[in-house]
Amino acid sequence: PAAEAVVAVRAGALVDTVAGRVLSDQIILIEGERVRAVGPSGTVSIPAGAQRIDLGRATVLPGLIEAHAHLTSDPFRAGYQGLGVSAIREALYGAKAARDTLEAGFTTVRNVGAGAYGDVALRDAINDGDIPGPRLLVSGPALGIKGGHCDNNLLAPDFNYTAEGVADGPWAARAKVREVVKYGADVIKLCATGGVLSKNTDPGVQQYTFEEMQAIVEEAHKLGRKVAAHAHGAEGIKQAIRAGVDSIEHASLIDAEGMRLARQKGTALVMDIYVDEFILAEGERAGILPESLEKERKVGQLQRDNFRRALAAGDRIVFGTDAGVYPHGTNAKQFAYMVQYGMTPMQAIQAATVNAAELLGWQDKVGSLTPGKYADLIAVEADPLKDVSALTRVSFVMKGGRVVKSAAPSATVG
Ligand code: ARG
Structure with missing residues (x-):
């Protein structure tokens, strides 16, 4: 079988829902439909040939x-x-x-x-x-x-x-x-x-x-x-x-x-x-x-x-x-x-x-961007931790490693 597609998403800010805090400048490495690694930019090695999606300054959250x-x-x-x-x-x-x-x-x-x-x-x-x-x-x-x-x-x-x-x-x-x-x-x-x-x-x-x-x-x-x-x-x-x-x-x-x-x-x-x-x-x-x-x-x-x-x-x-x-x-x-x-x-x-x-009962599949879970993620342009209504204006949606919606003004895909 063909190797699974690898995608590297860069997030200016990432909400860590498990720890309850926001991390800046993170890479989410996705293989197929699942998250493989998450960490600060520069610490996660991105395989050659990976697709890159830069979400700029947007805040990224799990779906x-x-x-x-x-x-x-x-x-x-x-x-x-x-x-x-x-x-x-x-x-x-x-x-x-x-x-x-x-x-x-x-x-x-x-x-x-x-x-x-x-x-x-x-x-x-x-x-x-x-x-x-x-x-x-x-x-x-x-x-x-x-x-x-x-x-x-x-x-x-x-x-x-x-x-x-x-x-x-x-x-x-x-x-x-x-x-x-x-x-x-x-x-x-x-x-x-x-x-x-x-x-x-x-x-x-x-x-x-x-x-x-x-x-x-x-x-x-x-x-x-x-x-x-x-x-x-x-x-x-x-x-x-x-x-x-x-x-x-x-x-x-x-x-x-x-x-x-x-x-x-x-x-x-x-x-x-x-x-x-x-x-x-x-x-x-x-x-x-x-x-x-x-x-x-x-x-x-x-x-x-x-x-x-x-x-x-x-x-x-x-x-x-x-x-x-x-x-x-x-x-x-x-x-x-x-x-x-x-x-x-x-x-x-x-x-x-x-x-x-x-x-x-899906804590092993969804709810956080953790290695092994589904690569379900969204992005919002405004800071939802300051104004939670930002979540009514979702600009980017990925489900299982596939982009479902991409209206993010700051996103660059390469
Ligand atoms: N499906 C619910 C019911 O009929 C709706 C209740 C809506 N009202 C509310 N305040 N949550 O009972």
Whole structure:
């Protein structure tokens, strides 16, 4: 076989997400799809014939990781408008969303909830090289109770519709885990409480019982899959953590005991504190139900205040935004909120790199530019450690050693 292509990327500044510091004038040596060496310019020997990419004064970071997205969801077809969208149409929409998300600098995405295994198809199409997109870790349909947040409650009983992830009772829930794993799920998503965007559910109310969640977690872990639990209400959050889930999604109304339990059990909190802005500004036009807008007005600010408290309490917070509720590719808008509510820019970057990689179980593949990991990297022209919103203007993206986007004014390729 032919020798793998060697690329030397020079970075004026490089964010070391493991140590939490910025290194100046670094060379990242890439062989094939992986990082081979990283070090100060002059100390890394660049083989003759290597391609050179000089990113000038830009700041280079490992590719960003989004831990909570719905790539097959079009934000402007919410509520009843979404009922006319076929699963095949959703998958095609997902191809566009995947490209937009990758070009925005997110080289890895955990997709937590999609109908008809559209996310599995998307993952496989990207991995086969048919379409561009981030590395995907996907759940397939989300598990939940009948009539709950992960069901679809929009239609009259005459239509007799139940979402494919619905499974009531510990054994049915266990069987559903086996089913979604059979059809390609890498991770299991469950709904522990009601939600904002579903009809006739209350975010504060627990849905799956402790016994059901315990069964799901046991089966999922046995099969080597982690579990992500949608949970807004304080009691549902605590029961999900006690049942052993790996992450709490949203965590809006988490209380002090929930924060303590999360620390004890090492449960990550994936708090989507940007999306409120989009829902309240654009939701009505997008088709979001009036009752959902009402629920959002109740939980949005509480979630942001609890983000600040959970951070201060020392909980592990991972970057996840619920993209698909708002437009794909604008995920990085959330960084500014994470800083506004208490993180340093470095902490926010770590939440979307090393810490997210660990939650995904992909700490050996992504999250830092370390020899052996994938050569997934991005560049921004302004300093994200001074102004984290610089991450909304990514000028260069490389995934697995291949340049995906190169709009960097300072880049020279030779
Ligand atoms: N998918 C979530 C739900 O319907 C969205 C919650 C959005 N609101 C928020 N403040 N994070 O429950």
